[in-house]
Structures are given as structure tokens and as C-alpha cells.
Amino acid sequence: MSVKYETIVVGLGAMGSAALYQLAGKGVKVLGIDRLSPPHTMGSTHGDTRITRQAIGEGAHYTPLSLRSYELIRELETRTKTALLQVTGGLIISNTTHAGAINHIEDFFGNTVAAAEKHGIRHEILDAPAMRTRFPQFNVADDEVGYYEYEAAILRPEAVVKAQLELAGETGADIHTNETFLGFEETSEGVIVCTDKGTYKAANLSLSVGPWVPQVMPQYASLFEVHRQIQYWFDVSTNYESFTPGTFPIFIWQLKGRESGMYGFPAVDGKNGGFKVGCEEYNTVVTPETIDRTASKEEIERVYEYNIKPFFPMANDCCLKTAVCMYTVTADSAFVIDFLPGSKRIVLCSPCSGHGFKHAAAIGESVAQMLMDGETELDLSPFKLRCTA
Ligand SMILES: Cc1cc2nc3c(=O)[nH]c(=O)nc-3n(C[C@H](O)[C@H](O)[C@H](O)COP(=O)(O)OP(=O)(O)OC[C@H]3O[C@@H](n4cnc5c(N)ncnc54)[C@H](O)[C@@H]3O)c2cc1C
Structure with a gap:
């Protein structure tokens, strides 16, 4: 010793x-x-990217942590001369009843709006026509509503x-x-x-x-329960300009009538890098030793059919790559x-x-x-x- x-x-x-x-x-x-x-x-x-946002819908106590993290990451960028946080704006889509897949907690959307108002975080509430005008890449339904946060960003x-x-x-x-x-x-x-x-x-x-x-x-x-999660990169090369950071925001979509929500990112790795989406999965409990680290053809096809095709008609059906990762989840x-x-x-x-x-x-x-x-x-x-x- x-x-x-x-x-x-x-x-x-x-x-x-x-x-x-x-x-x-x-x-x-x-x-x-x-x-x-x-x-x-x-x-x-x-998996290259994580979402960060300032008004945190998972609970009032998280917003101060997020705001402090923005400051610390900016300091880290200055010290290392490395780009670590890229502001893209962020769109959280729910529906007027706020019913649908739960994003970690009940009334994630309402909590987000409340946190933004409490902390003076710059945001807008968009109805479906406004979302279609601003973000035509997203095929939103008439009863969907968006929270747009200006400083939401990608972390590396x-x-x-x-x-x-x-x-x-x-x-x-x-x-x-x-x-x-x-x-x-x-x-x-x-x-x-x-x-x-x-x-x-x-x-x-x-x-x-x-x-x-x-x-x-x-x-x-x-x-704790450990759940397998898959990150998918779908080809957007034919409509790349619509998916670039600055044009396409990070998003969280509380899908109505679905068990799981969906989140995603702009195409950060150029025309042929694809845009990344994830659909939260809580059905399979794994360990780091037993987890299947390869996404199957069926899983990829299912995500295209259920999550990409109906909601992102400008994206292509070709999945460029996948990455399997783990959530360590508590009951609440x-x-x-x-x-x-x-x-x-x-x-x-x-x-x-x-x-x-x-x-x-x-x-x-x-x-x-x-x-x-x-x-x-x-x-x-x-x-x-x-x-x-
Ligand atoms: C697919 C996916 C998407 C996500 N998206 C987001 C997002 O958009 N925004 C967001 O805020 N969060 C997101 N998260 C959550 C976020 O990524 C996690 O909260 C975070 O990465 C957890 O970090 P950690 O340090 O707890 O675990 P890890 O980064 O996994 O670190 C644990 C470390 O412990 C080491 N270790 C384990 N056992 C031992 C041992 N016996 N001895 C020594 N070392 C050991 C491991 O090697 C590992 O390096 C996402 C998570 C996943 C999986």
C-alpha cells in the first residue's frame, strides 16, 4: 500500500x-x-452527441444543474480550445392534451415551460402551423404543440x-x-x-x-435497472441542407399513442454522416456483460417504419450506422x-x-x-x- x-x-x-x-x-x-x-x-x-437544454422538464431541481453545466463546459472549451457544446436550438413536441409517451416523468412538457418561465430562459411556444413553417422537416399533427428553446445544444x-x-x-x-x-x-x-x-x-x-x-x-x-438503448443514424444526403445544425434543432418528441418517445440531432458529420435518432426502450433489462451490442436488421427496419418514415419524410431509409448504449434507470x-x-x-x-x-x-x-x-x-x-x- x-x-x-x-x-x-x-x-x-x-x-x-x-x-x-x-x-x-x-x-x-x-x-x-x-x-x-x-x-x-x-x-x-x-454515440458522438448528447442533448443539453436549459429548462429541464424532469423536475424543477434540475435546471440549476444544467445552467451551471453550461458555464463549466464553456470554461472547459476555453481551457482545452476544443468545441464541446454547439447551440442548435431545441424543439420539444407534445400534443395539446400532453398525452403520449412519457419522457422520464409525467408532464415533461408543462414542467419544461414552467422552468423556462421561472428562470427566464428564452423560448417560444409554437402551434402546429408555426412548427410546419419553421421546421418543415418535422411532420407534425394538427393537435401537436412545440416548445422551442434557443440555447438548447449538442454536447460531445x-x-x-x-x-x-x-x-x-x-x-x-x-x-x-x-x-x-x-x-x-x-x-x-x-x-x-x-x-x-x-x-x-x-x-x-x-x-x-x-x-x-x-x-x-x-x-x-x-x-437500478439497466436498459439497452440503440442510437440510429439515418441517411439525409438527398436533403442535407434541411438537416444541418442551425437549420434542424435537437428534438424530443412525446409521441401520442406510443409507448416510447423519440429524440434526435441534426446531421453533425456532414452530408454523408446521417442524422441521429433514439427511441427510448425499457423492455429489456441487461448487464454490461450480457447486452447484445449489435442492432438487428429487424430493429432498424422497425425504427424506419415507425419513427422515421411517418415523422421525417425528408430522411432516407438507409441506416448508416447504429450504436448500442445503456440507461441505468431508477424507478422514478x-x-x-x-x-x-x-x-x-x-x-x-x-x-x-x-x-x-x-x-x-x-x-x-x-x-x-x-x-x-x-x-x-x-x-x-x-x-x-x-x-x-
Ligand atoms: C443512448 C443514450 C442516450 C442518452 N442521451 C442523453 C442526452 O441526450 N442527454 C443527456 O443529458 N443524457 C443522455 N444520456 C444519459 C447520459 O449519457 C448518462 O447519464 C451518462 O453518460 C452516465 O455516465 P456515467 O458516468 O454514470 O456512466 P459511464 O460513462 O458508463 O461510466 C462508468 C464508468 O465506470 C467504469 N467502471 C465500471 N465498473 C468499474 C469497476 N469495477 N472498476 C473500475 N471502473 C469501473 C466503466 O468502465 C465506465 O468508464 C443518454 C444515455 C444513453 C445510453
């Missing part, structure tokens, strides 16, 4: 890399450990993780990749962490292992960011349920504050570990 750290961060994906970056930047002697070498394609943080998840890890390393963090965390023991003086390569002592520990959380922390496995889609019961040293950080990336920068900052100061500037009380384990 040669090196003693103030803090160890296990799992260096979206959440862990953000926490490591913040801790190292504050001069904390910190070790980051990951079983793989992030950014990678085996967890929840790959792999580039954000890479930037945070590089800066953490430059500011003194030790980073051990391809090293697997096996367990820990809390003592009166701190925490002893065991991996497949060694044993380390630290004052504090943060666990941010994404879809591996049920295996790493089996005592909390009942709180809320995040878990909390000290383990009875501990002031060990944080469990599991913010996914399909909407965590946009908040990751502020979550990393908050986890650093929890471990250094015992409290956070932003209110994380809605993300308590609610269990009896």
Missing part, C-alpha cells in the same frame, strides 16, 4: 471524469480508476470525457485505466480500496460506475448522488435514467464539494439514496 490519496474516484465516464477534473483542479491528491480506458463504447457515454460526450481526464492528469491526478475496482473497506481513518492491481488508502471515495452499479454495489442493485427516473448510509466519506454517484449527461459537469463539481466540504452549493437533496440497504 504505497500511495495514500485524499480521494479516489472509481469509474471515469461522464460523472467520474467530471469529479476527477474538479478535485484535481482544487489541488486534491486524487486517484482515478477505470476498468477500461475512457472514453470508450462499453458504457453510457458514447467522448470529447468532454477526454478533455476532463487530460486536464485532471495535467493538474496532478493519478489515472489508472484498465484496472478493475473490486471492493472497499471503510475504517475510522478512511477507506481502503482494492483493485485487481493493488490496494490504496484514501480519506474519501466516489463510486461512479454507470451501468455496472448493480454489480459493483449489489446491496443497492434493486434500485431520478438521480442518485449521496453518501452511503452512515458514511461521510463514500459517495454513490449514479445519475443516468437517460438524462444525466447534460448535468455531468455540475455533478462533478458537486461531488467534489461533498467530499471536500461535506455540502454542496447546488441542492442535491432530491437525489438521496432512498433505500433500507
Whole structure:
């Protein structure tokens, strides 16, 4: 046991890399450990793009996290001279009854509008004719209504993780990749962490292992379900100008009469790169080991028939590529960011349920504050570990 750290961060994906970056930047002697070498394609943080928006429909407490994350990502861009956040505007489509597929929470649309009004976030409400005029790429129905947010944007998840890890390393963090965390023991003086390569002592520990959380922390496995998600890129080369960032916004579509909503992005990789869509799926429970990482021909055909053809008539039927990813979902889609019961040293950080990336920068900052100061500037009380384990 040669090196003693103030803090160890296990799992260096979206959440862990953000926490490591913040801790190292504050001069904390910190070790980051990951079983793989992030950014990678085996967890929840790959597929080129993530949506960010400022007025958050998942609950009133999320908007301050999102707003702070915008600031932190802009700082990260300045420090690394890398483009990480691209404002495209965002369109959330619901219907006048707000009935339909649930986006993580009941009345997502109404909550979004309320959050925008409360925080002075620039937006417009569009009826169906206005949406058809502004965004003819979307085949909306007469009873559909849109919330358009001007600052909604695309984040680049792999580039954000890479930037945070590089800066953490430059500011003194030790980073051990391809090293697997096996367990820990809390003592009166701190925490002893065991991996497949060694044993380390630290004052504090943060666990941010994404879809591996049920295996790493089996005592909390009942709180989380891991679901397979597929990202699809469909060809738009024949109408490319209608799908470019600036012309085509990021979107979330609460499809009426459907089990699942749909979200998507403009064509960010040029004329032949396609536009990306995802249709949330909650039917298959998987683990990172058992998941089928290939989308089948039937799955691709079904998404074209049910999601692309009726709603995006300017897109083509050719699916250029797919990427399989995982949501780690709690029963109410809320995040878990909390000290383990009875501990002031060990944080469990599991913010996914399909909407965590946009908040990751502020979550990393908050986890650093929890471990250094015992409290956070932003209110994380809605993300308590609610269990009896
Ligand atoms: C398809 C898809 C689309 C999404 N879209 C959006 C979106 O548009 N907007 C949005 O805000 N959010 C979105 N999300 C959610 C967001 O991407 C997640 O909230 C976020 O990526 C979760 O990050 P994480 O750090 O918890 O997990 P990960 O990034 O998966 O990181 C976990 C890390 O832990 C490591 N690890 C696991 N076990 C061990 C171990 N034993 N020892 C050491 N290391 C270990 C893994 O190797 C991995 O690197 C989406 C998610 C998916 C899957």
C-alpha cells in the first residue's frame, strides 16, 4: 500500500471524469480508476452527441444543474480550445392534451415551460402551423404543440470525457485505466480500496460506475435497472441542407399513442454522416456483460417504419450506422448522488435514467464539494439514496 490519496474516484465516464477534473483542479491528491480506458463504447457515454437544454422538464431541481453545466463546459472549451457544446436550438413536441409517451416523468412538457418561465430562459411556444413553417422537416399533427428553446445544444460526450481526464492528469491526478475496482473497506481513518492491481488508502471515495452499479454495489442493485438503448443514424444526403445544425434543432418528441418517445440531432458529420435518432426502450433489462451490442436488421427496419418514415419524410431509409448504449434507470427516473448510509466519506454517484449527461459537469463539481466540504452549493437533496440497504 504505497500511495495514500485524499480521494479516489472509481469509474471515469461522464460523472467520474467530471469529479476527477474538479478535485484535481482544487489541488486534491486524487486517484482515478477505470476498468477500461475512457472514453470508450462499453458504457453510457458514447454515440458522438448528447442533448443539453436549459429548462429541464424532469423536475424543477434540475435546471440549476444544467445552467451551471453550461458555464463549466464553456470554461472547459476555453481551457482545452476544443468545441464541446454547439447551440442548435431545441424543439420539444407534445400534443395539446400532453398525452403520449412519457419522457422520464409525467408532464415533461408543462414542467419544461414552467422552468423556462421561472428562470427566464428564452423560448417560444409554437402551434402546429408555426412548427410546419419553421421546421418543415418535422411532420407534425394538427393537435401537436412545440416548445422551442434557443440555447438548447449538442454536447460531445467522448470529447468532454477526454478533455476532463487530460486536464485532471495535467493538474496532478493519478489515472489508472484498465484496472478493475473490486471492493472497499471503510475504517475510522478512511477507506481502503482494492483493485485487481493493488490496494490504496484514501480519506474519501466516489463510486461512479454507470451501468455496472448493480454489480459493483449489489446491496443497492434493486434500485437500478439497466436498459439497452440503440442510437440510429439515418441517411439525409438527398436533403442535407434541411438537416444541418442551425437549420434542424435537437428534438424530443412525446409521441401520442406510443409507448416510447423519440429524440434526435441534426446531421453533425456532414452530408454523408446521417442524422441521429433514439427511441427510448425499457423492455429489456441487461448487464454490461450480457447486452447484445449489435442492432438487428429487424430493429432498424422497425425504427424506419415507425419513427422515421411517418415523422421525417425528408430522411432516407438507409441506416448508416447504429450504436448500442445503456440507461441505468431508477424507478422514478431520478438521480442518485449521496453518501452511503452512515458514511461521510463514500459517495454513490449514479445519475443516468437517460438524462444525466447534460448535468455531468455540475455533478462533478458537486461531488467534489461533498467530499471536500461535506455540502454542496447546488441542492442535491432530491437525489438521496432512498433505500433500507
Ligand atoms: C443512448 C443514450 C442516450 C442518452 N442521451 C442523453 C442526452 O441526450 N442527454 C443527456 O443529458 N443524457 C443522455 N444520456 C444519459 C447520459 O449519457 C448518462 O447519464 C451518462 O453518460 C452516465 O455516465 P456515467 O458516468 O454514470 O456512466 P459511464 O460513462 O458508463 O461510466 C462508468 C464508468 O465506470 C467504469 N467502471 C465500471 N465498473 C468499474 C469497476 N469495477 N472498476 C473500475 N471502473 C469501473 C466503466 O468502465 C465506465 O468508464 C443518454 C444515455 C444513453 C445510453
